[in-house]
Amino acid sequence: MLQTTPMDIHGRFNFGIANSFQRAIINNAKTVIVEINTSLPTCLGGMNESVHISDVDYVVETDNEPxxxxxxxxxTGVDRKVAxxxxxEIRSGACIQLGIGSLPNAVGAMIAQSDLTDxxxxxxxxxxxxxxxxxxxxITNHKKALDTGKFVYTFALGSQRLYDFIDNNPGCASCSVDYTNSLRNISANDNVISINNAIEVDLYGQVSSESAGYRQITGTGGQFDFAYGAYHSKGGKSFICLSSTIIDNTGKLQSRIRPVFDPGSIVTLPRTITHYVVTEYGRVCLKGKSTWERAEALIxxxxxxFRDELIKAAEHMKIWNKGNSENKICTAA
Ligand SMILES: CC(=O)SCCNC(=O)CCNC(=O)[C@H](O)C(C)(C)COP(=O)(O)OP(=O)(O)OC[C@H]1O[C@@H](n2cnc3c(N)ncnc32)[C@H](O)[C@@H]1OP(=O)(O)O
Known part of the structure; x- marks a missing residue:
């Protein structure tokens, strides 16, 4: 059962703000029921943004909840420093993906006040x-090689003002997630900039963005797809951002850059595709670095x-050698 707009003159029900995997559900469902909601914006395609009445078994009319x-x-102030x-690192003409959380949002606000164009x-x-x-x-979308002139997305989540903006807007293309998150499509654009949050990063450069130990916090979402897509895009960069510390549930300050993850922590990005990592203390590029160079950059x-104890841990892990130097560790904040 899926929420849709009322049927249009062509016999199609539009999926509104959430296209994602609706078409895949319909393709696999025994019975297709659409629940009409007149509050939904009509989100033009794109791809797979609607279902034709010939594929629908039942139509339900409800109270049209907002x-x-x-x-x-x-x-926060830390978000601004990271942003x-x-x-x-962003140049005019870049193609932007912002993940979920306050840090990517801070980047958007700062871009709005920057000199960047196109x-x-x-x-x-x-x-x-x-x-x-x-x-x-x-934003003009003019420099994109794929879907030139269009905002491409699979779902929208925000204010009513955002929903009014996408409603019947031919400058916006709602596509199913297999299109938006495909490596080939992401990397078809040059200068892709992917910005996502993490829970923790270990000294090998692995990124954990879904759980803290056995505590499941969120899902993978598109983080892997966009980080890998940016890696493959000509001139592309992917940024993993996080505050350097968190206060745990006992009130203790903990570093979010850790020697190794706790058992149960899920690796969202393997170290082979982690590109830039950013905290309020600086920005490091891990691409092409050796294991001990990565540890040094992250520390x-x-x-x-926490730097002294991280260095000791790196020594114990045998990823701190003569090439590493405490003197090279700078304080950027
Ligand atoms: C929809 C999409 O997929 S867009 C494409 C990108 N998708 C993704 O990146 C998916 C994975 N990422 C995410 O879901 C988010 O970016 C997150 C969860 C990693 C960060 O989002 P934020 O809103 O900044 O998270 P926030 O800092 O509030 O932390 C979320 C929770 O994790 C906890 N947490 C964060 N870091 C740690 C840590 N190192 N140790 C223990 N707990 C932690 C926080 O305490 C908070 O717990 P609470 O919900 O009980 O308050």
Whole structure:
């Protein structure tokens, strides 16, 4: 059973803000029921953004509840420091993907106030920060090689203002997730910039973004797809961002850059595709670095209170050698 807009004059029901895997569900369902909601925007395609009445078994009319909105996450001072380090690396004409969380949002707000121009959008989630960048004149989508002139997304989550923007907007293309998240499509655009949050990063450069030990926090989402896609894009860069520390549930300060993950922590990005990692203490590029160079780079952006113990751990792990030097660890914040 799927929520859709009322049927249009061509006999099609539009999926509104969530295209994602609706077509795949229909292809596999024994019975297809559409629940009409007149509050849904009509999100033009794209690809697979609607179902024809010939594929529908039942139509249900309901009270047309307002659709779910999500307030933009609060941007902190740490978010701003991290965002500044990322925005410095973006060039005009880049194609942007922002992940979920407050840090990617801070990047959007900073881009809106930057000198960048002619940016493009190919993303999984469309959020209010894209609207902010568009209204500031930063997004034209003209430099994209694929879907030139269009915002490409698979679902939108944000304010009613965002939903009004995408409603019947031919400049926006709603596509199923197998299109937006395909490696080939992401990397078809040059200069892809992918910005996503993480829970923790280990000294090998592996990124964990889904669980903390056995505590499941979230899902994989499009993080792997976009980080890998950016890696394959000519001029592309992927950024994993996180605050250097977190206060745990006992009130203790913990480093989010750790020697190794706790058992149960899920590796979202293998070290082979982790490109840039950014905290409020700096930005490091891990691409092409050796194991001990990665450890050194990551320790250089850890919170200063944890650097000594991270160096000791790296020595124990045999990824700290004569080439590494405490003197090279700089404090950027
Ligand atoms: C929809 C899409 O897929 S867009 C494409 C990208 N997709 C992804 O990146 C998917 C995976 N990523 C995510 O879901 C998010 O980016 C996250 C969860 C990693 C970060 O999002 P944020 O909103 O910044 O998370 P936040 O800092 O509030 O942390 C979320 C929870 O994890 C906990 N947490 C974060 N880091 C740690 C840590 N190192 N140890 C223990 N717990 C932690 C926080 O305490 C918080 O717990 P709470 O929900 O009980 O308050």
């Amino acid at each position: 659709i779910m909105t999500m307030a933009s996450p609060m941007i 500044r380090l990322i925005v410095e 940016l493009g959008v190919h993303t999984e989630m469309l959020a209010d920060s894209y609207l902010e960048m568009f209204e500031a004149g930063k 250089s952006i850890a919170h200063p209170a």
